[in-house]
Every structure is written in C-alpha cells, then in structure tokens.
Amino acid sequence: MTTSTEALDALNARLAEVEAYLHLDEKRARVAELEAKSAEAGFWDNPDAARTLMAELSSCKEDIQAVADAREGISDALAALELADEMGGDEELLAEAASTAQALERKIDDMELSSWFTGEFDHGNAILTIKPGQGGLEAQDWTFMLFKMYMKYCARRGWKVTVNDCPAAEVIGIDRATITVEGKNAFGMLRAEAGVHRLVRISPTDDKKRRQTTFAGVEVIPVLPDDIEVEVDPGDIRVDVYHASGPGGQGVNTTDSAVRVTHIPTGIVVTCQNERSQIQNKAACMQILKARLYELELQKREEALDEIRGPKHTIGFGNQIRSYVLYPYQMVKDLRTGVETGNPDAVLEDGDLDPFIFGYHRWATGNAEGPSAEDTLLDE
Incomplete structure (x- = not known):
C-alpha cells in the first residue's frame, strides 16, 4: 500500500469541494449565534427547544472540526512523504503516509456523502x-x-x-x-x-x-x-x-x-x-x-x-x-x-x-x- 503527493492533492481538492457543499462559513456564523443563545438567561426554560438547538450546535461543530482534522491529516501525510524522500524512501514513513491517506479517504467519503443529504429528515434518525x-x-x-x-x-x-x-x-x-x-x-x-x-x-x-x-x-x-x-x-x-x-x-x-x-x-x-x-x-x-x-x-x-x-x-x-x-x-x-x-x-x-x-x-x-x-x- 503506497500513496503519492498527487493522490494527496486529489484528496485536498475533494475536501475543498466538500467544504463548499457543507457551507462551513455559514455554519461558523451559526455556531456563534447558537452559542450566544445558549448563554442567555432562561435558555433551558423550554427544554425541548433547548435540546434541539444544542443538537444543531453539536452538528455544526462536528462538521467544522471534521474538515479541520482532514486538512491536518493531509498536511501530516505530505510531511511524512517529504521526510521519507529525504531519507531515501524510508518504508516506515511511507507506510504511515499511506495509512493516513487511506483513513482520510474514508473520512472524506463520509463528509461528501453527508453533503449530498438535502432532504428535510436526512440528518436525523430512522425507522x-x-x-x-x-x-x-x-x-x-x-x-x-x-x-x-x-x-x-x-x-x-x-x-x-x-x-x-x-x-x-x-x-x-x-x-x-x-x-x-x-x-x-x-x-x-x-x-x-x-x-x-x-x-x-x-x-x-x-x-x-x-x-x-x-x-x-x-x-x-x-x-x-x-x-x-x-x-x-x-x-x-x-x-x-x-x-x-x-x-x-x-x-x-x-x-x-x-x-x-x-x-x-x-x-x-x-x-x-x-x-x-x-x-x-x-x-x-x-x-x-x-x-x-x-x-x-x-x-x-x-x-x-x-x-x-x-x-x-x-x-x-x-x-x-x-x-x-x-x-x-x-x-x-x-x-x-x-x-x-x-x-x-x-x-x-x-x-x-x-x-x-x-x-x-x-x-x-x-x-x-x-x-x-x-x-x-x-x-x-
């Protein structure tokens, strides 16, 4: 199992598309809005409404963090490839980069899939x-x-x-x-x-x-x-x-x-x-x-x-x-x-x-x- 800078660049391009689909800038603004609401006095007076808002806040934060983690993972894999090249093709570093890339591909698949869910109930529970x-x-x-x-x-x-x-x-x-x-x-x-x-x-x-x-x-x-x-x-x-x-x-x-x-x-x-x-x-x-x-x-x-x-x-x-x-x-x-x-x-x-x-x-x-x-x- 190997990877390359080209493969990681392709993952980075996919991640950029997913970030656009997920409207992360809007979600960051929504996080700030929801955090301000949750700090208001009487926020928990209506427990059902409060739980709904907190669930939305958690979901927005999760999407933002997932993209940040993926970017960090791509950066780590590229660094491992560069270091492996400097060391004459160190197999351990190459295996580490390949393993990271494989895990990243699965995570980006998940995020890409989530970005396609536009139905009213798609992000919720099922019977x-x-x-x-x-x-x-x-x-x-x-x-x-x-x-x-x-x-x-x-x-x-x-x-x-x-x-x-x-x-x-x-x-x-x-x-x-x-x-x-x-x-x-x-x-x-x-x-x-x-x-x-x-x-x-x-x-x-x-x-x-x-x-x-x-x-x-x-x-x-x-x-x-x-x-x-x-x-x-x-x-x-x-x-x-x-x-x-x-x-x-x-x-x-x-x-x-x-x-x-x-x-x-x-x-x-x-x-x-x-x-x-x-x-x-x-x-x-x-x-x-x-x-x-x-x-x-x-x-x-x-x-x-x-x-x-x-x-x-x-x-x-x-x-x-x-x-x-x-x-x-x-x-x-x-x-x-x-x-x-x-x-x-x-x-x-x-x-x-x-x-x-x-x-x-x-x-x-x-x-x-x-x-x-x-x-x-x-x-x-």
Missing part, C-alpha cells in the same frame, strides 16, 4: 422495517438474515438501535422486524436500502438441496422531529396487548407487555415488544404510527412517496434493488448502481454495506453511472 415476501419459510429466514445484517451495519456505524418488534416465525426465521436507529445521517444513509432484496441459495429447508430464490422488503421512514406534530384521535386507534416473543422462540418476558396499535381509519398496524412495560411499548408504537401517518399525508398531498421511502412494489420477482447470490456463485450486486462484491459474507455477516450505500447516493445525485441495461437484464 427500518423488514418484511418477508415471496418464498414462504425461506422468506422468513431471509428476513432474519437481513435483520442481523442491519444490526451489524448499525454497530459498525456506531448508531444506537432499539429493536421495536422482531417476533419469531413458527418454523424458521422471523415474521418481521422493526428497529429504530439513532445516529447522524441515519435516515439519509438507510433510505438507500428501501426496496426489495433478493436471495439465491441452496435451501436449508429442502431435503433435496435445491436452489431457492426468495425475497424480503425493506421500508425506511424518518423519526419525526419534536417540532412536527401529528394528531392522532384516541378514538381512531385500537390497542391490544399480548405475550412478547423473540427470534428463535426465546421469550422476551413472561408478561403481557407487547403492544399492537391499529389505526382504524387507515388500517395501519404497529407492534412493539422490546420494552418491559406496556406503557413504553405503546409509546414506541405511537412514535412509529405518527411517522407512518405523516408519510401517508405527504403521499396524499404531494403524490411523492418516492421522496420518503421509494416506490411501492410487490416483494417478489422483477422488483428487487439488490441481489445476494450464494449459489451457484458468490456475489452481491446492486441493480440500480452496478456496485457489486464477490464476498457476500462481508455484507451479510459483517454488515459491510458502505460501498452499496455510498454507491447508491453517488448514483442518485448524478455523481456516478448506474449499470448498463444489459447488466440489469442479466441479473434479473
């Missing part, structure tokens, strides 16, 4: 739901595999995850999964995953070991900020309680703490069983229900569901956004962008989704080309 599609028992197992993949990915990103609902299926896998993900850009990042995911493998439930194709659908919606109010008439909802259960048939607890909330006018059903009490589970259900009702209202008002979670499709053949092939060859390929890998274990077992998520956002913002029509047809 991700996985449901089995065509494929019977296999689809329930595939849903569980995706659930574990996203849990791994969130851990890699350092995001906090709350498992709202993940009931075990009767034979294999899970009936569905809903998780709330808290972290910077969580919704912006994860909306790349909304759509139908296809798995091709030798069926573990087939005695004849035949190849099976199965599907699961992923829905991603934003957690609504506190300043967005969604009114829900108590007379419009039905609340049911029942025993909670977890993946693999393990009981989460032995009381009737799991909650199912049905919104009668729309037919929307939300279930939560992660918390130990009905009150907590009901609160989580209502948060998810309000987010879904808000999304539904946007759809009616703007006819633009694509802006929130992508178009609705049958969870089956012809509608997949990504294929995971474990047999007769090994490959994961995104059919929108053409991004692929021959190491599905890294994706499914380790949650290495960044290449696919970064690739999607580059493609969606016009910074990369998608696959050819021929590639798409071959994969379908």
Whole structure:
C-alpha cells in the first residue's frame, strides 16, 4: 500500500469541494449565534427547544472540526512523504503516509456523502422495517438474515438501535422486524436500502438441496422531529396487548407487555415488544404510527412517496434493488448502481454495506453511472 503527493492533492481538492457543499462559513456564523443563545438567561426554560438547538450546535461543530482534522491529516501525510524522500524512501514513513491517506479517504467519503443529504429528515434518525415476501419459510429466514445484517451495519456505524418488534416465525426465521436507529445521517444513509432484496441459495429447508430464490422488503421512514406534530384521535386507534416473543422462540418476558396499535381509519398496524412495560411499548408504537401517518399525508398531498421511502412494489420477482447470490456463485450486486462484491459474507455477516450505500447516493445525485441495461437484464 503506497500513496503519492498527487493522490494527496486529489484528496485536498475533494475536501475543498466538500467544504463548499457543507457551507462551513455559514455554519461558523451559526455556531456563534447558537452559542450566544445558549448563554442567555432562561435558555433551558423550554427544554425541548433547548435540546434541539444544542443538537444543531453539536452538528455544526462536528462538521467544522471534521474538515479541520482532514486538512491536518493531509498536511501530516505530505510531511511524512517529504521526510521519507529525504531519507531515501524510508518504508516506515511511507507506510504511515499511506495509512493516513487511506483513513482520510474514508473520512472524506463520509463528509461528501453527508453533503449530498438535502432532504428535510436526512440528518436525523430512522425507522427500518423488514418484511418477508415471496418464498414462504425461506422468506422468513431471509428476513432474519437481513435483520442481523442491519444490526451489524448499525454497530459498525456506531448508531444506537432499539429493536421495536422482531417476533419469531413458527418454523424458521422471523415474521418481521422493526428497529429504530439513532445516529447522524441515519435516515439519509438507510433510505438507500428501501426496496426489495433478493436471495439465491441452496435451501436449508429442502431435503433435496435445491436452489431457492426468495425475497424480503425493506421500508425506511424518518423519526419525526419534536417540532412536527401529528394528531392522532384516541378514538381512531385500537390497542391490544399480548405475550412478547423473540427470534428463535426465546421469550422476551413472561408478561403481557407487547403492544399492537391499529389505526382504524387507515388500517395501519404497529407492534412493539422490546420494552418491559406496556406503557413504553405503546409509546414506541405511537412514535412509529405518527411517522407512518405523516408519510401517508405527504403521499396524499404531494403524490411523492418516492421522496420518503421509494416506490411501492410487490416483494417478489422483477422488483428487487439488490441481489445476494450464494449459489451457484458468490456475489452481491446492486441493480440500480452496478456496485457489486464477490464476498457476500462481508455484507451479510459483517454488515459491510458502505460501498452499496455510498454507491447508491453517488448514483442518485448524478455523481456516478448506474449499470448498463444489459447488466440489469442479466441479473434479473
């Protein structure tokens, strides 16, 4: 692994573009404004408003510091290269420069990606739901595999995850999964995953070991900020309680703490069983229900569901956004962008989704080309 002054100059040019996209001069002015507000008497009289402003202040400072750290890293790598050249190509210094450049590239990728997030909720938290599609028992197992993949990915990103609902299926896998993900850009990042995911493998439930194709659908919606109010008439909802259960048939607890909330006018059903009490589970259900009702209202008002979670499709053949092939060859390929890998274990077992998520956002913002029509047809 080596690097060069040309490669570092290219990183510096990318960083300058990111700095412009992030409007750092405006953010520096905003930091000064927010710090002045936070020092005013009575700032914490309205705790919710104060927390919102402090979160904005923290985010602005984080972006400013990230660019400053990256500039310092490029300067350090250039200094290491110059010193290595003076010492006749010192391998230790060259390795240090290469390692710094590699880490910088990942950081600039993150900042570049963040600069593309212009949606109202992109920088906030997300609610991700996985449901089995065509494929019977296999689809329930595939849903569980995706659930574990996203849990791994969130851990890699350092995001906090709350498992709202993940009931075990009767034979294999899970009936569905809903998780709330808290972290910077969580919704912006994860909306790349909304759509139908296809798995091709030798069926573990087939005695004849035949190849099976199965599907699961992923829905991603934003957690609504506190300043967005969604009114829900108590007379419009039905609340049911029942025993909670977890993946693999393990009981989460032995009381009737799991909650199912049905919104009668729309037919929307939300279930939560992660918390130990009905009150907590009901609160989580209502948060998810309000987010879904808000999304539904946007759809009616703007006819633009694509802006929130992508178009609705049958969870089956012809509608997949990504294929995971474990047999007769090994490959994961995104059919929108053409991004692929021959190491599905890294994706499914380790949650290495960044290449696919970064690739999607580059493609969606016009910074990369998608696959050819021929590639798409071959994969379908």
